Amino acid sequence: MPQHAINPNVSVDCVIFSFNNQELEVLLIERSAGNTDKVDEIKALPGNLIYEDETLDCAAERVLTELTGLENIFLEQVYTFGDPDRISKKHDQDWLRSIRAHPEARVITVAYTSLINKERFNLTPSSFARNAVWVKVKDVPQLGFDHNDILEKALDHLKQKIYIKPLGYELLPDRFTLAQLQKLYEAILDDKFDKRNFRRKILRTYFIVPLNEKQQGVAHKPAGLYRFDKSLFHQM
Amino acid sequence: MPQHAINPNVSVDCVIFSFNNQELEVLLIERSAGNTDKVDEIKALPGNLIYEDETLDCAAERVLTELTGLENIFLEQVYTFGDPDRISKKHDQDWLRSIRAHPEARVITVAYTSLINKERFNLTPSSFARNAVWVKVKDVPQLGFDHNDILEKALDHLKQKIYIKPLGYELLPDRFTLAQLQKLYEAILDDKFDKRNFRRKILRTYFIVPLNEKQQGVAHKPAGLYRFDKSLFHQM
DNA sequence: TGGCAATGTGTAATAATTACACTAAGTTTG
DNA sequence: CAAACTTAGTGTAATTATTACACATTGCCA
Known part of the structure; x- marks a missing residue:
């Protein structure tokens, strides 16, 4: 097996939250490598197929780094999405054809999430991310694939979690009011x-x-x- | 694609809890079709590969029914386990060779859980389950694959959940003290x-x-x- | 120096949590 | 049939948490 053989059936997606002192934001990528203008307009969560020889946690970290430049982010698993037709919408297929060997293969995806203070990190998109942008959660448009559902689930997860652990210090400056x-x-x-x-x-x-x-x-x-x-x- | 083509990379496992009025129990299967005595001794959670054309939720329900006879159980997703070597222990491989086309393929598994009142259901194991048995959670032996980890995670999930929703009525008779x-x-x-x-x-x-x-x-x-x-x- | 804008503070009423021990009811046994 | 056994069922006081609510203070700016 080549060292980084790709598993064609399993991907990871990352839902990275930040806070602009007023509102929650989420990190999205803009797809590049599309052949049509339409495709280029669509935003998505950073995510990609896993390699055969890495854990899911490692895959999530690697994919996030490759697409956005964020490094050493502590990611936590949220939920796994596996509808058989979750990637078969036309726009999504058009785009997948430009970047994947088997764009039609069924892919289940494992969602990860994290909270970061965006001031502490630089975004340096690469791979198939033309750009990486922070978007207010309330302003998130229609995303590719089932990524709106994934975002929703990550948000629920976050709400649950803040009752248990006092999250959110990752989202604020070291010194805060x-x-x-x-x-x-x-x-x-x-x-x-x-x-x-x-x-x-x-x-x-x-x-x-x-x-x-x-x-x-x-x-x-x-x-x-x-x-x-x-x-x-x-x-x- | 044949109607029930199997996805060789993705499985589901079910952690079904019950209560014997004193202790929590979990449903395990005893593997059949093993070639050696050793293999036959090992218990595991009911689980199997998904079909290409079914959702994860449906796969979990189907697999549970096929292996244990339990029907119409409401299953809830817990966590996804994907270590590259999670099925590569010798005992597990020996057994997989007897039931799978590609026993060495990497498989990630999505864990599901449910609570039932075992008095209300009959166990009728089939497929590769020689038997299906209720085992006290405190007496669970070493299981196949990473199933002890999966059980642990499902238990954590249950503990979390009981704080939020008053679970457990599923586990008791209709009328209880x-x-x-x-x-x-x-x-x-x-x-x-x-x-x-x-x-x-x-x-x-x-x-x-x-x-x-x-x-x-x-x-x-x-x-x-x-x-x-x-x-x-x-x-x- | 007067206005602006956000900070910082106390109290009373209600509800939730904790710790704790005895009597009541029905069955069994001698 | 009385005594013993076993589990059910109950109240209170102390502490802590939650809710609702309003005004003086600080520092900047015009």
Whole structure:
């Protein structure tokens, strides 16, 4: 078997979330190598077939890097999508013909997700990604394949998870205000919270620790900055 | 493509839980068609390759029926396992050679789970299942492939889920006592609860409704019987 | 210096959680 | 038929979590 033989039946797709201080965003690629204008307009999640000799987790990391340039992202498996006709829409087939040996083969895909602070990473799209772009989750257009369903599932997963683990520190700067954190929770859960109750609840955890610093350069009373203390968190 | 062409790279495995009033049990098959005694000793989760023209959900239902005779079980996807060498242990290969066209092909598997009341179903193993047996989760031996990992993941999934939805009515008789329900929660979560607090919490939900009936034929004060009211549950 | 914009704070009412021990009912046994 | 056995069923007080709600403070800017 050649070293990087491709498994024609199994792919991975990555749903990478970020936060622009107001809204959740998701990372999409714009397809290149299409033959028609139509094809080029379609966005999709970064994803591709796996190699025969790599784990699913490794495949997800590799594919994400190849398509977007993001490296060392901790990806978590979400769900597997396997409708027999999930890639057989005409636009999708047109495009697959330009990049795959067996564009018609049935492909099941394993979805992965992660949260990152987009400020900390550079996007350097390559492979068949003409471009990689952050799109507000609320503005996501019709995507290729069943990628809207995949995004939906990843969002559900995220909502579930934020109740269990205090996610989201990956999405914020190292030092953040409680208002930023609250906006983030509100964006993920698509809800509004009372400021006092939110602060009380957060500070009760003890691993969001206040720094003796304040915001700079805002046209109002500057907020205190906080950081997430990983060691305090893990010892709970 | 023949109507039921097999996809050589993708399988499904089913983790079916039941409850014997004391402990959680899981449904395993005993492999038949092995050539050596060794192979015959090994148990595994019911699972097999999918067909090219069926969804993953359908595949899981079909495979479960073929191997164990269980029909109309609501299966829920849990996780996908795809280590390149997950089926390459010697025992597993020996056995696969006896039932598969390409025993060495890499197979990723999508795990499904369900909870059933075993009293309501008959096991009628067929296909390559010599037998189908209920095994206490705490007594599960070394299984074939990576099936111990899959079982572990399904158990985690179950523990998570019981916090969100009041599962487990599938596991009990239609009419049950609160002590039975408590034992079930304790078995799933591997924990102990205070009787009074547990009862209060359950009855606060309002969809566990008391019947005007009592246990019969027990050598002590008979307990009142309750039932789960689905319509009251869904309108919450 | 007055206005703007967001920060930061307390309390009272209600609900949920925890810890804890005895009486009641029906069966069995002597 | 009475005593013993086994599990069912119940209440309360202390603590903690949740909810709803309004105003003074800080720093910048015009």
